[in-house]
Amino acid sequence: MSGSVVDMAAAQRGRGFAREPKPGGDMAEVHAELTGVKRVYPGADGGSVHALGPVDLKLARGEFYSVVGPSGCGKSTLLDVLAGLSAPTEGSILFEGREVAGRVPPGIGVVFQEDASFPWLTVQDNIAFGLRRAGTDAAEVDRRVSYAIGFMGLKDFRKAYPAQLSGGMRQRVCIARTLVMQPRLILLDEPFGALDAQTRLLMGDELLKLWRETGATVMLITHALDEAAMLSDRIGVMSARPGRLIADIRTEWPRERDSRIAAEESFGAITSRLWGLLRDETVKAAGMSGSSR
Amino acid sequence: MKRATWIRTLVVIGFVLLLEGLCRWGVIGRMTMIPPSEMADQLWKLLQSGRYNGHIFETLGNVAVAFVSAVVGGFVIGSILHSLPRARRAIDPFLATYYAIPFFAFYPLLVVIFGLNAAPIILIGFLFGVVAMIINTMNGLDRIPRVLIKTARVNGLGPLRTAWLIKLPSAAPQLFTGIKLAIAYSFIGVIAAEFIMSTSGLGYSIAYAFNNFDNRTMYALMLFIITLVTIVNAFFHVWERRIMARRGQ
Amino acid sequence: MRQFFDSLVFAAVLVAIWQGLHWFAGDIAIASPGVTAERAMVLLGSPSFWGHFRETFSALGYALAIAVLGGMTIGLVLGLHRLSGEVAEPILVSLYSLPKITLYPLILLIFGLGMSAKVAFGAIHGIIPVAIFTMGAVKTIAPVYFKTARVLQLSRRQLVATVVIPAAIPELVSGLRVGFSLTLLGVLIGEMFASQRGLGFLVMNAIGTLDVPTMMAVVLLLALVAVMISAGLLYLDRRLHHRVA
Ligand SMILES: Nc1ncnc2c1ncn2[C@@H]1O[C@H](COP(=O)(O)OP(=O)(O)O)[C@@H](O)[C@H]1O
Numbered sequence: 001m002s003g004s005v006v007d008m009a010a011a012q013r014g015r016g017f018a019r020e021p022k023p024g025g026d027m028a029e030v031h032a033e034l035t036g037v038k039r040v041y042p043g044a045d046g047g048s049v050h051a052l053g054p055v056d057l058k059l060a061r062g063e064f065y066s067v068v069g070p071s072g073c074g075k076s077t078l079l080d081v082l083a084g085l086s087a088p089t090e091g092s093i094l095f096e097g098r099e100v101a102g103r104v105p106p107g108i109g110v111v112f113q114e115d116a117s118f119p120w121l122t123v124q125d126n127i128a129f130g131l132r133r134a135g136t137d138a139a140e141v142d143r144r145v146s147y148a149i150g151f152m153g154l155k156d157f158r159k160a161y162p163a164q165l166s167g168g169m170r171q172r173v174c175i176a177r178t179l180v181m182q183p184r185l186i187l188l189d190e191p192f193g194a195l196d197a198q199t200r201l202l203m204g205d206e207l208l209k210l211w212r213e214t215g216a217t218v219m220l221i222t223h224a225l226d227e228a229a230m231l232s233d234r235i236g237v238m239s240a241r242p243g244r245l246i247a248d249i250r251t252e253w254p255r256e257r258d259s260r261i262a263a264e265e266s267f268g269a270i271t272s273r274l275w276g277l278l279r280d281e282t283v284k285a286a287g288m289s290g291s292s293r
Numbered sequence: 294m295k296r297a298t299w300i301r302t303l304v305v306i307g308f309v310l311l312l313e314g315l316c317r318w319g320v321i322g323r324m325t326m327i328p329p330s331e332m333a334d335q336l337w338k339l340l341q342s343g344r345y346n347g348h349i350f351e352t353l354g355n356v357a358v359a360f361v362s363a364v365v366g367g368f369v370i371g372s373i374l375h376s377l378p379r380a381r382r383a384i385d386p387f388l389a390t391y392y393a394i395p396f397f398a399f400y401p402l403l404v405v406i407f408g409l410n411a412a413p414i415i416l417i418g419f420l421f422g423v424v425a426m427i428i429n430t431m432n433g434l435d436r437i438p439r440v441l442i443k444t445a446r447v448n449g450l451g452p453l454r455t456a457w458l459i460k461l462p463s464a465a466p467q468l469f470t471g472i473k474l475a476i477a478y479s480f481i482g483v484i485a486a487e488f489i490m491s492t493s494g495l496g497y498s499i500a501y502a503f504n505n506f507d508n509r510t511m512y513a514l515m516l517f518i519i520t521l522v523t524i525v526n527a528f529f530h531v532w533e534r535r536i537m538a539r540r541g542q
Numbered sequence: 543m544r545q546f547f548d549s550l551v552f553a554a555v556l557v558a559i560w561q562g563l564h565w566f567a568g569d570i571a572i573a574s575p576g577v578t579a580e581r582a583m584v585l586l587g588s589p590s591f592w593g594h595f596r597e598t599f600s601a602l603g604y605a606l607a608i609a610v611l612g613g614m615t616i617g618l619v620l621g622l623h624r625l626s627g628e629v630a631e632p633i634l635v636s637l638y639s640l641p642k643i644t645l646y647p648l649i650l651l652i653f654g655l656g657m658s659a660k661v662a663f664g665a666i667h668g669i670i671p672v673a674i675f676t677m678g679a680v681k682t683i684a685p686v687y688f689k690t691a692r693v694l695q696l697s698r699r700q701l702v703a704t705v706v707i708p709a710a711i712p713e714l715v716s717g718l719r720v721g722f723s724l725t726l727l728g729v730l731i732g733e734m735f736a737s738q739r740g741l742g743f744l745v746m747n748a749i750g751t752l753d754v755p756t757m758m759a760v761v762l763l764l765a766l767v768a769v770m771i772s773a774g775l776l777y778l779d780r781r782l783h784h785r786v787a
C-alpha cells in the first residue's frame with residue numbers, strides 16, 4: 001500500500017464509505033447481542049457435532065472486536081450464525097434490536113476466509129455486484145466503486161479478472177465489495193489467513209483506517225494472536241470445540257493507531273496473556289483433531 | 294499457442310496432400326477412395342445444383358432440435374437431481390453406465406413405435422446427448438464454492454437470482470463441456486440413425502450412394518459432414534476460449 | 543444399503559414405464575417385460591445365440607485391444623510432448639465428434655464384409671476417447687513428479703513406467719470405460735449392416751421378420767452385459783480415484 005492511498009483517503013473523507021452519523025447515538029449502545037447461542041451440526045452416520053456454545057456476547061456500536069481460538073473451535077460457525085447464514089440450534093441473536101432469523105439482515109457485511117471473488121466478473125464489476133443487486137443508481141455505483149478501488153490500491157486493475165490477481169489483491173476486492181455496501185456491522189473471517197506476514201500487517205493497518213473512517217462495528221476472526229492484540233479494542237478468547245468464550249480482554253488502545261503499536265510494552269503483555277489462555281485449548285484441539293473431520 | 298495453430302494447419306494440409314497423392318498414383322484404388330480434390334469438386338457441384346439442399350436442411354434441423362432439447366433437458370434434469378441427493382444417489386449408477394447401452398439397437402424399435410419419420414431420429418440424438426449434459430450439469434453445480442453461495446445470501450439474492458447470477462456462471466466450465474458433448478452426440482445420433490434406417494437426410498444419402506456404387510457423391514457428402522462438424526466444433530471452441538480465457542483457464 | 547434399495551426402486555420404475563409403454567403402444571411395437579424376459583431365457587438356452595454372442599464379443603475384444611493399446615500410446619506421446627499435444631488436441635476432439643458411421647462405407651471398401659471390418663469399425667470408435675483421456679491424464683500429472691524423476695535421474699522409460707502410468711491410472715480407467723462403451727457401439731453398428739453374424743445382426747434380422755420379442759430380448763441381454771462390464775470398470779474407477787483423493 002502506498003502513501004498515495006492514504007492521501008487520497010484523506011482527500012475524499014466524507015464522500016467515501018462514511019455514513020451520516022446517527023443523531024443521538026451513544027458509544028455504549030449495544031449493536032448486536034447473542035444470548036445462549038448454540039450450534040449443533042448433524043454429523044456423519046447419524047451422530048452430531050456440537051460446534052459452538054453456549055455463547056453470550058454483546059458488541060457495542062463502533063467497537064473493534066476480535067475472536068481468537070484454536071482451529072476447528074467454531075469461530076466460523078459463530079460468524080455464520082451472527083450473520084444469519086445459518087440458524088442457531090438454541091439461543092437468540094439480535095442485530096440493531098431485531099431478531100436475526102434465517103436471512104442476512106441489511107447492514108451486515110461479511111468478508112470470508114476463502115476467496116469469494118467471482119472469477120467471471122472484472123474487479124470493478126465484482127465490487128459493484130452488491131450495489132447493482134440493491135438497485136443503486138448508476139452514478140452512485142460509479143462513485144462508490146471508484147472510491148473503493150482507490151482506497152484498496154486496485155486502480156491499475158479495475159478491468160482485470162480475479163485470475164490475474166494475487167491472493168492478497170483478490171481478498172482486497174472482496175473487502176471492497178463488502179465496504180461499498182456501507183455495512184454498519186462488518187464481519188471478517190480470517191480475511192488475511194492466506195497472506196504473507198508483511199502484507200498482513202499492512203492490510204491490518206488498512207482495516208484500522210477503514211474502521212475509523214466508516215465508524216462501523218467490526219468483528220474480526222483470526223487465529224493470529226498478534227493480529228488480534230494489535231487491531232482490537234476488545235478480544236474474545238474461545239475454547240476448543242464446542243467453542244465458548246472463556247475470556248474477554250480489553251486493550252485500551254487509542255482510536256488512532258496502527259501496526260507500530262507492536263513496539264509498545266503492553267502489546268507484548270496482551271499477546272502473552274492470550275497465549276497463556278489459548279495454549280491449553282490448542283493442545284486440546286490438536287489432540288481432538290483425530291476424531292473431528 | 295499461435296505456433297501450434299500453424300503447425301496444426303500444416304499437418305492437416307499435409308495429410309490432405311498425402312491422400313491426394315496416394316489416390317492419384319493409384320496406391321489407393323479408385324474403387325476405394327477418390328482424391329480429395331475430386332471430392333471437393335463434386336461437393337461444390339452438388340451444392341450448386343441444390344439437389345441435396347432438402348437432405349442437408351432436414352439433417353441440420355434434426356440435429357438442432359436434438360441438440361437444443363438435450364442441452365435444455367439435461368440442464369433441467371441435472372439441476373433437479375442435484376437438489377435431490379437421495380434420488381441422485383439412486384440414479385447415479387444408471388447414469389454412469391448409461392453410455393454402455395448400445396442405443397442404436399433401440400433405433401429400429403423406435404421406428405416401429407413412431408413410424409419412419411423425424412421423431413425417432415431426433416429422439417436418438419436427444420437420448421445420446423442428454424445424459425452427457427445431465428452429468429456435466431451436476432458436476433458443475435457440485436463444484437460451486439460454498440462461499441459464493443454464502444456471498445449471494447449476504448447480498449440478499451433469492452433462489453432464482455442466485456441461480457442466474459451465481460450458479461450458472463460458476464458452473465460454466467462444466468456446462469460448456471456438456472454442451473460440446475451434446476452437440477457432438479446429437480450429430481452422431483442423428484446421422485447414424487438416418488444411416489441405419491431412413492428415407493431422407495444426409496446419413497440416408499450417404500448410405501444410398503454407397504449402395505448404388507456412386508462413390509463420387511458418397512465421398513462428397515462425407516466431406517461435407519466432416520467439414521460441417523469441424524466448423525461447428527471450431528466455433529464452440531473459440532467461444533469457450535473467449536469466455537474461459539479471462540478466468541485464467 | 544438404503545441407496546441400493548433406492549436404486550432397485552428406480553429400476554422397478556423403469557420396468558413399470560416399459561410395461562406402460564407396452565400397454566400404450568401394443569404388442570406389435572413393444573413386447574412386455576414378461577414376454578421379453580421369457581424370450582431372453584429361450585435365447586440363453588439356444589446354442590445359435592451363443593454363437594452370435596461369441597462373435598460379437600470376440601470382435602469387441604480385438605477392437606478394444608487395438609483401441610486401448612493404440613489410444614494409450616497416442617495419448618502418452620501427446621501428453622508428454624507439449625507441442626504435439628497442443629497441435630493434436632483440437633484434431634482429436636474434432637474426430638471424436640465426427641459421426642464415424644459416415645466412414646462405414648470406407649471401412650467396408652477397405653476390409654470387405656466380415657470380422658475385420660467389424661473390428662476396425664469398433665476400434666475407430668474407441669481409440670479416440672482413450673487417446674483423449676490418456677493425454678488429459680498425463681498432462682495433469684503434477685509437475686513436481688517430473689522434477690522428482692529428474693532429480694532421481696530416471697530414464698525416459700523408467701519415467702513412463704514408474705511415474706507417468708501409475709500417476710495416470712485412475713484417469714486411464716475412466717478412459718477405458720468410455721472407450722469400452724463406444725467400441726461396443728461401433729462393433730454393433732458394424733454388425734447391423736454388414737454382417738451375417740453377431741448380436742447386431744440378430745437385432746436387424748428380428749426387425750426384418752417383425753419378431754419384436756426376440757429383438758427386445760437381444761437388446762436387453764446386450765444392455766445387461768454391457769452395464770455389468772461397465773459397472774465393474776466403474777467400481778474400479780471409483781476405488782482408484784478414491785485412493786488418490
Ligand atoms: N456444515 C457443517 N456440517 C458439519 N460440521 C461442521 C460444519 N461446519 C463446521 N463443522 C464442524 O464444526 C466445527 C467448527 O467449525 P468452524 O466453525 O469452521 O471452526 P473454525 O472456523 O474455528 O476453524 C468443526 O469441527 C467442523 O468440522
Ligand SMILES: [Mg+2]
Binds near residue numbers: 075077189
Ligand atoms: Mg474458520
